[in-house]
Amino acid sequence: MNADTLRGHMDALLLSVVEREPLHGYAIIEALRERSGGALDVPTGTVYPALRRLERAGYLAGEWAVAGGRKRRTYRLTDSGRAALAGERSAWKSFTTAIGSVLDPSR
Amino acid sequence: MNADTLRGHMDALLLSVVEREPLHGYAIIEALRERSGGALDVPTGTVYPALRRLERAGYLAGEWAVAGGRKRRTYRLTDSGRAALAGERSAWKSFTTAIGSVLDPSR
Protein backbone atom coordinates (compact mmCIF):
# COMPACT_ATOMS: atom_id res chain seq x y z
CA MET A 1 0.00 0.00 0.00
CA ASN A 2 1.60 3.14 -1.29
CA ALA A 3 2.13 6.20 0.91
CA ASP A 4 0.08 8.68 -1.08
CA THR A 5 -2.71 6.25 -1.76
CA LEU A 6 -3.56 6.18 1.92
CA ARG A 7 -3.29 9.86 2.41
CA GLY A 8 -6.37 11.61 3.66
CA HIS A 9 -7.97 8.36 4.72
CA MET A 10 -5.91 7.83 7.81
CA ASP A 11 -8.30 9.78 10.02
CA ALA A 12 -11.22 7.60 9.04
CA LEU A 13 -9.19 4.46 9.70
CA LEU A 14 -8.03 5.57 13.11
CA LEU A 15 -11.43 6.79 14.22
CA SER A 16 -13.06 3.61 12.98
CA VAL A 17 -10.70 1.32 14.79
CA VAL A 18 -11.36 2.86 18.21
CA GLU A 19 -15.10 3.00 17.67
CA ARG A 20 -15.97 -0.13 19.61
CA GLU A 21 -13.42 0.17 22.38
CA PRO A 22 -10.58 2.50 23.31
CA LEU A 23 -7.17 1.38 22.11
CA HIS A 24 -3.58 2.57 22.45
CA GLY A 25 -1.32 3.38 19.51
CA TYR A 26 0.47 0.08 19.26
CA ALA A 27 -2.79 -1.86 19.45
CA ILE A 28 -4.28 0.40 16.79
CA ILE A 29 -1.49 -0.47 14.39
CA GLU A 30 -2.11 -4.17 15.01
CA ALA A 31 -5.85 -3.76 14.62
CA LEU A 32 -5.38 -2.04 11.27
CA ARG A 33 -3.16 -4.86 10.08
CA GLU A 34 -5.56 -7.55 11.21
CA ARG A 35 -8.76 -5.95 10.00
CA SER A 36 -7.27 -5.28 6.58
CA GLY A 37 -5.93 -8.78 6.22
CA GLY A 38 -2.35 -7.55 6.33
CA ALA A 39 -2.78 -4.90 3.63
CA LEU A 40 -2.38 -2.01 6.03
CA ASP A 41 0.92 -1.90 7.86
CA VAL A 42 1.14 1.66 9.06
CA PRO A 43 4.45 2.81 10.61
CA THR A 44 4.59 4.37 14.06
CA GLY A 45 5.87 7.59 12.57
CA THR A 46 2.53 7.93 10.87
CA VAL A 47 0.20 6.76 13.61
CA TYR A 48 1.47 8.55 16.70
CA PRO A 49 1.48 12.03 15.18
CA ALA A 50 -1.91 11.34 13.59
CA LEU A 51 -3.40 10.33 16.94
CA ARG A 52 -2.11 13.56 18.48
CA ARG A 53 -3.61 15.49 15.64
CA LEU A 54 -6.99 13.84 16.11
CA GLU A 55 -6.78 14.48 19.82
CA ARG A 56 -6.05 18.16 19.21
CA ALA A 57 -9.04 18.22 16.88
CA GLY A 58 -11.21 16.88 19.69
CA TYR A 59 -12.10 13.64 17.92
CA LEU A 60 -10.12 11.46 20.29
CA ALA A 61 -9.51 11.67 24.01
CA GLY A 62 -6.18 10.26 25.16
CA GLU A 63 -5.34 9.03 28.61
CA TRP A 64 -2.19 7.57 30.09
CA ALA A 65 -2.36 4.13 31.62
CA VAL A 66 0.09 1.49 32.79
CA ALA A 67 -0.22 -2.14 31.76
CA GLY A 68 2.44 -4.73 32.53
CA GLY A 69 4.93 -2.07 33.54
CA ARG A 70 4.55 -0.28 30.20
CA LYS A 71 3.06 3.12 29.75
CA ARG A 72 0.28 3.39 27.23
CA ARG A 73 -1.75 6.24 25.89
CA THR A 74 -5.24 4.95 25.31
CA TYR A 75 -7.50 6.81 22.91
CA ARG A 76 -11.25 6.96 23.18
CA LEU A 77 -13.64 8.21 20.51
CA THR A 78 -15.41 11.39 21.62
CA ASP A 79 -18.92 12.38 20.60
CA SER A 80 -17.40 14.85 18.22
CA GLY A 81 -15.19 12.06 16.88
CA ARG A 82 -18.20 9.82 16.40
CA ALA A 83 -19.83 12.50 14.30
CA ALA A 84 -16.60 12.96 12.34
CA LEU A 85 -16.44 9.23 11.73
CA ALA A 86 -19.96 9.24 10.33
CA GLY A 87 -18.90 12.04 8.02
CA GLU A 88 -15.80 10.13 6.98
CA ARG A 89 -17.84 7.05 6.17
CA SER A 90 -20.20 9.09 4.06
CA ALA A 91 -17.28 10.81 2.34
CA TRP A 92 -15.69 7.44 1.69
CA LYS A 93 -18.80 6.29 -0.13
CA SER A 94 -18.93 9.39 -2.32
CA PHE A 95 -15.23 9.07 -2.95
CA THR A 96 -15.31 5.45 -4.09
CA THR A 97 -18.39 6.12 -6.20
CA ALA A 98 -16.75 9.08 -7.93
CA ILE A 99 -13.41 7.40 -8.59
CA GLY A 100 -15.08 4.13 -9.47
CA SER A 101 -17.25 5.77 -12.08
CA VAL A 102 -14.21 7.28 -13.75
CA LEU A 103 -12.12 4.13 -13.52
CA ASP A 104 -14.86 1.86 -14.83
CA PRO A 105 -13.36 0.35 -18.02
CA SER A 106 -16.79 -0.13 -19.60
CA ARG A 107 -17.21 3.55 -20.27
CA MET B 1 -13.76 16.31 -2.44
CA ASN B 2 -10.86 17.06 -0.17
CA ALA B 3 -7.35 17.63 -1.51
CA ASP B 4 -5.62 14.81 0.31
CA THR B 5 -8.40 12.35 -0.31
CA LEU B 6 -7.69 12.40 -4.01
CA ARG B 7 -4.00 12.17 -3.59
CA GLY B 8 -2.32 9.19 -5.13
CA HIS B 9 -5.35 8.43 -7.27
CA MET B 10 -4.89 11.21 -9.78
CA ASP B 11 -2.71 9.10 -12.04
CA ALA B 12 -5.34 6.42 -12.34
CA LEU B 13 -8.01 9.02 -13.11
CA LEU B 14 -5.98 10.73 -15.78
CA LEU B 15 -4.88 7.52 -17.45
CA SER B 16 -8.40 6.17 -17.38
CA VAL B 17 -9.93 9.22 -18.98
CA VAL B 18 -7.67 9.12 -22.03
CA GLU B 19 -8.03 5.38 -22.46
CA ARG B 20 -10.65 5.47 -25.19
CA GLU B 21 -9.44 8.51 -27.05
CA PRO B 22 -6.67 11.08 -26.71
CA LEU B 23 -7.72 14.28 -24.94
CA HIS B 24 -6.14 17.60 -24.07
CA GLY B 25 -5.88 18.98 -20.54
CA TYR B 26 -8.94 21.16 -20.56
CA ALA B 27 -11.07 18.36 -22.00
CA ILE B 28 -9.69 15.97 -19.40
CA ILE B 29 -10.85 18.25 -16.61
CA GLU B 30 -14.31 18.37 -18.14
CA ALA B 31 -14.39 14.62 -18.66
CA LEU B 32 -13.51 14.04 -15.01
CA ARG B 33 -16.28 16.35 -13.91
CA GLU B 34 -18.84 14.74 -16.19
CA ARG B 35 -17.93 11.15 -15.55
CA SER B 36 -17.98 11.68 -11.79
CA GLY B 37 -21.32 13.45 -11.87
CA GLY B 38 -19.73 16.70 -10.77
CA ALA B 39 -17.91 15.26 -7.77
CA LEU B 40 -14.48 15.74 -9.31
CA ASP B 41 -13.60 19.31 -10.14
CA VAL B 42 -9.85 19.24 -10.44
CA PRO B 43 -8.04 22.57 -10.82
CA THR B 44 -5.66 23.26 -13.67
CA GLY B 45 -2.79 23.65 -11.23
CA THR B 46 -3.22 19.98 -10.45
CA VAL B 47 -3.90 18.55 -13.87
CA TYR B 48 -1.29 20.20 -16.06
CA PRO B 49 1.69 19.32 -13.89
CA ALA B 50 0.30 15.81 -13.41
CA LEU B 51 0.01 15.30 -17.16
CA ARG B 52 3.61 16.38 -17.58
CA ARG B 53 4.64 13.98 -14.89
CA LEU B 54 2.82 11.10 -16.57
CA GLU B 55 4.37 12.05 -19.85
CA ARG B 56 7.84 12.02 -18.32
CA ALA B 57 7.03 8.62 -16.88
CA GLY B 58 6.21 7.38 -20.36
CA TYR B 59 2.56 6.65 -19.63
CA LEU B 60 1.26 9.43 -21.81
CA ALA B 61 2.45 10.84 -25.12
CA GLY B 62 1.67 14.51 -25.63
CA GLU B 63 1.41 16.31 -28.94
CA TRP B 64 0.67 19.89 -29.84
CA ALA B 65 -2.27 20.61 -32.09
CA VAL B 66 -4.27 23.62 -33.17
CA ALA B 67 -8.06 23.67 -33.08
CA GLY B 68 -10.09 26.78 -33.68
CA GLY B 69 -7.04 29.00 -33.39
CA ARG B 70 -6.20 27.60 -29.94
CA LYS B 71 -3.18 25.55 -29.15
CA ARG B 72 -3.81 22.25 -27.43
CA ARG B 73 -1.59 19.58 -26.08
CA THR B 74 -3.31 16.28 -26.70
CA TYR B 75 -2.33 13.28 -24.61
CA ARG B 76 -2.48 9.71 -25.80
CA LEU B 77 -2.17 6.61 -23.62
CA THR B 78 0.98 4.66 -24.46
CA ASP B 79 1.34 0.90 -24.17
CA SER B 80 3.28 1.43 -21.00
CA GLY B 81 0.50 3.68 -19.75
CA ARG B 82 -2.08 1.05 -20.57
CA ALA B 83 -0.20 -1.42 -18.43
CA ALA B 84 0.09 1.15 -15.66
CA LEU B 85 -3.64 1.77 -15.84
CA ALA B 86 -4.32 -1.93 -15.43
CA GLY B 87 -2.09 -1.89 -12.36
CA GLU B 88 -3.87 1.16 -11.00
CA ARG B 89 -7.24 -0.49 -11.43
CA SER B 90 -6.05 -3.55 -9.60
CA ALA B 91 -4.52 -1.41 -6.85
CA TRP B 92 -7.76 0.52 -6.56
CA LYS B 93 -9.63 -2.71 -5.88
CA SER B 94 -7.19 -3.79 -3.18
CA PHE B 95 -7.27 -0.32 -1.71
CA THR B 96 -11.05 -0.09 -1.44
CA THR B 97 -11.24 -3.60 -0.07
CA ALA B 98 -8.68 -2.87 2.63
CA ILE B 99 -10.12 0.47 3.71
CA GLY B 100 -13.65 -0.80 3.41
CA SER B 101 -12.96 -3.71 5.69
CA VAL B 102 -11.62 -1.38 8.37
CA LEU B 103 -14.40 1.18 7.95
CA ASP B 104 -17.18 -1.40 8.00
CA PRO B 105 -19.31 -0.39 11.02
CA SER B 106 -20.53 -3.95 11.56
CA ARG B 107 -17.19 -5.10 12.94
Add this chain to the structure above:
DNA sequence: GTCTATATGTAGACTCTCTATGTATTGAGG
Protein backbone atom coordinates in the same frame (compact mmCIF):
# COMPACT_ATOMS: atom_id res chain seq x y z
C1' DG C 1 -15.76 46.89 -26.25
C1' DT C 2 -16.45 43.68 -22.67
C1' DC C 3 -17.24 39.38 -20.85
C1' DT C 4 -17.27 34.39 -20.87
C1' DA C 5 -15.50 30.14 -22.36
C1' DT C 6 -11.56 27.93 -23.96
C1' DA C 7 -6.67 26.61 -23.18
C1' DT C 8 -2.10 26.12 -20.94
C1' DG C 9 1.12 26.98 -17.50
C1' DT C 10 4.12 28.32 -13.13
C1' DA C 11 5.35 29.62 -8.23
C1' DG C 12 4.82 28.84 -3.71
C1' DA C 13 2.41 27.11 0.25
C1' DC C 14 0.53 23.36 2.64
C1' DT C 15 0.27 19.21 5.02
C1' DC C 16 0.34 14.42 5.49
C1' DT C 17 2.99 10.23 5.38
C1' DC C 18 7.33 8.09 5.44
C1' DT C 19 12.18 6.78 6.86
C1' DA C 20 15.30 6.75 10.32
C1' DT C 21 16.42 7.14 14.82
C1' DG C 22 15.99 7.19 19.88
C1' DT C 23 14.32 5.63 24.41
C1' DA C 24 12.59 2.11 27.66
C1' DT C 25 10.40 -2.16 29.75
C1' DT C 26 9.08 -7.17 29.76
C1' DG C 27 9.73 -11.91 29.02
C1' DA C 28 11.79 -15.82 26.53
C1' DG C 29 15.79 -18.54 25.40
C1' DG C 30 20.34 -19.75 26.01
Add this chain to the structure above:
DNA sequence: CCTCAATACATAGAGAGTCTACATATAGAC
Protein backbone atom coordinates in the same frame (compact mmCIF):
# COMPACT_ATOMS: atom_id res chain seq x y z
C1' DC D 1 23.41 -13.06 33.32
C1' DC D 2 22.97 -11.77 28.66
C1' DT D 3 20.82 -11.11 24.45
C1' DC D 4 17.07 -10.68 21.56
C1' DA D 5 12.26 -10.04 20.25
C1' DA D 6 8.11 -7.93 21.34
C1' DT D 7 5.90 -4.14 23.36
C1' DA D 8 5.24 0.98 23.57
C1' DC D 9 5.91 5.81 22.60
C1' DA D 10 7.97 9.67 20.20
C1' DT D 11 10.45 13.16 17.09
C1' DA D 12 13.19 15.19 13.18
C1' DG D 13 13.56 15.78 8.59
C1' DA D 14 12.62 14.48 3.88
C1' DG D 15 9.62 13.90 0.19
C1' DA D 16 5.90 14.44 -2.91
C1' DG D 17 1.54 15.64 -4.73
C1' DT D 18 -2.32 18.84 -4.64
C1' DC D 19 -3.95 23.31 -3.99
C1' DT D 20 -4.45 28.56 -4.43
C1' DA D 21 -3.35 32.33 -6.97
C1' DC D 22 -1.67 34.34 -10.74
C1' DA D 23 -0.29 34.98 -15.66
C1' DT D 24 -1.14 34.72 -20.61
C1' DA D 25 -3.86 34.33 -24.89
C1' DT D 26 -7.64 33.45 -28.45
C1' DA D 27 -12.62 32.97 -30.01
C1' DG D 28 -17.15 34.10 -29.97
C1' DA D 29 -21.30 36.23 -27.97
C1' DC D 30 -23.69 40.37 -26.67
